[in-house]
Amino acid sequence: xxxxxxxxxxxxxxxxxxxxxxxxxxxxxxxxxxxxxxxxxxxxxxxxxxxxxxxxxxxxxxxxxxxxxxxxxxxxxxxxxxxxxxxxxxxxxxxxxxxxxxxxxxxxxxxxxxxxxxxxxxxxxxxxxxxxxxxxxxxxxxxxxxxxxxxxxxxxxxxxxxxxxxxxxxxxxxxxxxxxxxxxxxxxxxxxxxxxxxxxxxxxxxxxxxxxxxxxxxxxxxxxxxxxxxxxxxxxxxxxxxxxxxxxxxxxxxxxxxxxxxxxxxxxxxxxxxxxxxxxxxxxxxxxxxxxxxxxxxxxxxxxxxxxxxxxxxxxxxxxxxxxxxxxxxxxxxxxxxxxxxxxxxxxxxxxxxxxxxxxxxxxxxxxxxxxxxxxxxxxxxxxxxxxxxxxxxxxxxxxxxxxxxxxxxxxxxxxxxxxxxxxxxxxxxxxxxxxxxxxxxxxxxxxxxxxxxxxxxxxxxxxxxxxxxxxxxxxxxxxxxxxxxxxxxxxxxxxxxxxxxxxxxxxxxxxxxxxxxxxxxxxxxxxxxxxxxxxxxxxxxxxxxxxxxxxxxxxxxxxxxxxxxxxxxxxxxxxxxxxxxxxxxxxxxxxxxxxxxxxxxxxxxxxxxxx
Numbered sequence: 001x002x003x004x005x006x007x008x009x010x011x012x013x014x015x016x017x018x019x020x021x022x023x024x025x026x027x028x029x030x031x032x033x034x035x036x037x038x039x040x041x042x043x044x045x046x047x048x049x050x051x052x053x054x055x056x057x058x059x060x061x062x063x064x065x066x067x068x069x070x071x072x073x074x075x076x077x078x079x080x081x082x083x084x085x086x087x088x089x090x091x092x093x094x095x096x097x098x099x100x101x102x103x104x105x106x107x108x109x110x111x112x113x114x115x116x117x118x119x120x121x122x123x124x125x126x127x128x129x130x131x132x133x134x135x136x137x138x139x140x141x142x143x144x145x146x147x148x149x150x151x152x153x154x155x156x157x158x159x160x161x162x163x164x165x166x167x168x169x170x171x172x173x174x175x176x177x178x179x180x181x182x183x184x185x186x187x188x189x190x191x192x193x194x195x196x197x198x199x200x201x202x203x204x205x206x207x208x209x210x211x212x213x214x215x216x217x218x219x220x221x222x223x224x225x226x227x228x229x230x231x232x233x234x235x236x237x238x239x240x241x242x243x244x245x246x247x248x249x250x251x252x253x254x255x256x257x258x259x260x261x262x263x264x265x266x267x268x269x270x271x272x273x274x275x276x277x278x279x280x281x282x283x284x285x286x287x288x289x290x291x292x293x294x295x296x297x298x299x300x301x302x303x304x305x306x307x308x309x310x311x312x313x314x315x316x317x318x319x320x321x322x323x324x325x326x327x328x329x330x331x332x333x334x335x336x337x338x339x340x341x342x343x344x345x346x347x348x349x350x351x352x353x354x355x356x357x358x359x360x361x362x363x364x365x366x367x368x369x370x371x372x373x374x375x376x377x378x379x380x381x382x383x384x385x386x387x388x389x390x391x392x393x394x395x396x397x398x399x400x401x402x403x404x405x406x407x408x409x410x411x412x413x414x415x416x417x418x419x420x421x422x423x424x425x426x427x428x429x430x431x432x433x434x435x436x437x438x439x440x441x442x443x444x445x446x447x448x449x450x451x452x453x454x455x456x457x458x459x460x461x462x463x464x465x466x467x468x469x470x471x472x473x474x475x476x477x478x479x480x481x482x483x484x485x486x487x488x489x490x491x492x493x494x495x496x497x498x499x500x501x502x503x504x505x506x507x508x509x510x511x512x513x514x515x516x517x518x519x520x521x522x523x524x525x526x527x528x529x530x531x532x533x534x535x536x537x538x539x540x541x542x543x544x545x546x547x548x549x550x551x552x553x554x555x556x557x558x559x560x561x562x563x564x565x566x567x568x569x570x571x572x573x574x575x576x577x578x579x580x581x582x583x584x585x586x587x588x589x590x591x592x593x594x595x596x597x598x599x600x601x602x603x604x605x606x607x608x609x610x611x612x
Contacts, residue, residue: 015488015497021456022463022484026525027477033464036072038452038502046073049444050080050418056443058386058419060369062428063448066505070366070422073446074323077364077420081319087362090413091115091307092349093267096274102349104411105263105307110315115264116307118254123301125250127294130283133246146234153227168209183210243276251275271305278304303350310334310354310413311361319363324356327372332356333381334393336408352410357391360417369423369431382419386441389415451499454491462487462500469508475515481528486511489531506580510534542581549585560586568592 024030036043042063049059063069089112092102107115158174171182183206251272258264282300313320324331334355338345356365372378377396385391391413421442428445431438452458463483470477478486489510493501501507511526513534518526552558562571568591573584604610 015491017484017487018456018459021459022480024463024480026479027463027467027470027483030464030467032468032471033461034468036068037461037465037504038458038500039067039072039448042069042072042446042448045444045446046076049446050077052444055389056440058442059421059444059446060428060442061420061422061446061448062425064424064450064503066503067448067450068502068504069446069448073420073422074321074366077321077366081321081363084319084363086313086315086317087319087416089313090310090358090361092310092352092410093307094271094304094349096270099348100408102308102352102408102410103263103267104310104413105261105267107261107264108315109313109317111258112307112309112312115254115258116309118257119306120302122250122254123298123305126247126279126283126301127298129246129250130243130279133242142238143235146231146238149231170206170209239280240276243279244272247272247275247279303348306350308350308352310352310358320360321364321366322356322360323366325368325371327356327367327378328375329378329381329396330355332378333385333391334358336393336395336410347408349408349410352393352408357385357415357417358413361391361413361415362417364418364420366420366422369421369427372421373427383437383441385415386419387437391415448502450502451494451496452502454487454498454500458500459487462490465504466511469511473512473515475511476518476524476526479525479527482514482526482531485528485531489535510538513538539581542579543583545576545578546581546583546585553586558586560588 042061046059046061049057061069061073086109088106089109091105091107091112093105095101095103158179251268255265255268258268278301282297311320330353332355334357335353336347337351337353338347339351340346372382381396393408393410395407419441425447431442452462466478466483466486469475486507487500490500490507491497493503493506510531514526514530517530517533517537521530523530549558553560560571561569570589570591572587572589574587575582576585602610
């Protein structure tokens, strides 16, 4: 028989709520709660971590899932970031000297879009100016003069050979591709049949004469390649000067608008130097113009001149707050994309796709610690960025020999951001124990409690927190009895009567299920009965294992003796947790005792769990 002094009355197994604190009929009388309930330690810690601007004070937020840690951290960072200065924007631009190593320029938030628009306007102007600028009469006159000098040299050489040929009775024929000699008789050129009627001596004389004339022609035209080179050089110089004269007025307004950026002024000078060659190749050469449509020419110019903006912020948006749900290497550090042209993979600085570090530069980056650690090569690369405070885009697979395609090496971008990792206590302590760099990088710890003290203040705030959830999701309001039932459910989750569970997510899920049942019943407010029915429905959904175990006890598969007495045997109760459900299961505890070789021993002492 159980002694009466050890019996626990049923009234002591449930939570009692102070009715004087919850002095309302339903939650329509309450104001919504803003912030995080009962986490003063965590709030003070995150305020310190955000305010501490020195390197190494990145933030690790730890606690149980469902305590509201993620949502509160995001909301707090967004509210703080709005009051901070909007960071500058980084753009990748073409490196005309080495296209494999694009440059990076820093611009103010209101200048990046303006710079891109100016370059886009420049492309429009280039398409409108060329090749029309090379059809101007002044240019054509200079080009004709260059062609005239070359043609005059060529004609003089041919005329000298023609005069000598006429003296020897040979006609000279010229076409676009070749020069030929034909025998003449009495001022008339001979065809093949007439030439065949000549004597062998006459034919031999003509052959010798033609051979001498061909040798003479070769000597006269020996400098033809040199004449061609000189003519081509003069024409190239003319084209460059003409294009330069047309391009300089187009670039000058851009140089004046961004003259306070030395790096940008230097880049514009490089662009002006390489622009004539680009215009010649893309807009002037006749063989290319015949093959290219207008959109192709524009695309080529954009791929060479237009900047690739890595991040974009509005001028008054404040510091960025970025949450990356899938922290893969490419999503964090960016990727270089490729396109196929005639079977080959090609890329350019315009195909640089920015990652979360680009977007969060100057602000805050929020990541899930477990996801970061599960991605290959991400954790070490992330630590390198935090230590060097630089973002260097690189492909981790190329170092492993998995990719042999020629890639880009973009310029390094300075990093200034605060990393916020959200994870469990187990992950935090494992990193503290086994990662030497972790302590120096994450000096700010934000620890969310799993339980809240059930004080009058927290009780009233808990009711207001339910009201805020109702407003956010559009649920019906709660009756007083429903609020009281939610408090008892929260204490049941905490497994202690004088505390509330900080796992707010699970309690909000129950609230959503109760509102669903309230809709089916077509009631106006959520009552305690709706919450009880929601709990019963959940228990029914998750009780298959318990029902099977109960059946085994009833049909005798599991033997359970509840009468008489036995030596060394005790009936115990085991609480089993499977997923989000828990239930009790009987267990037989059997004790076996025998005299050992050393006499009576203490088992706890033998397994090093007890003292001497």
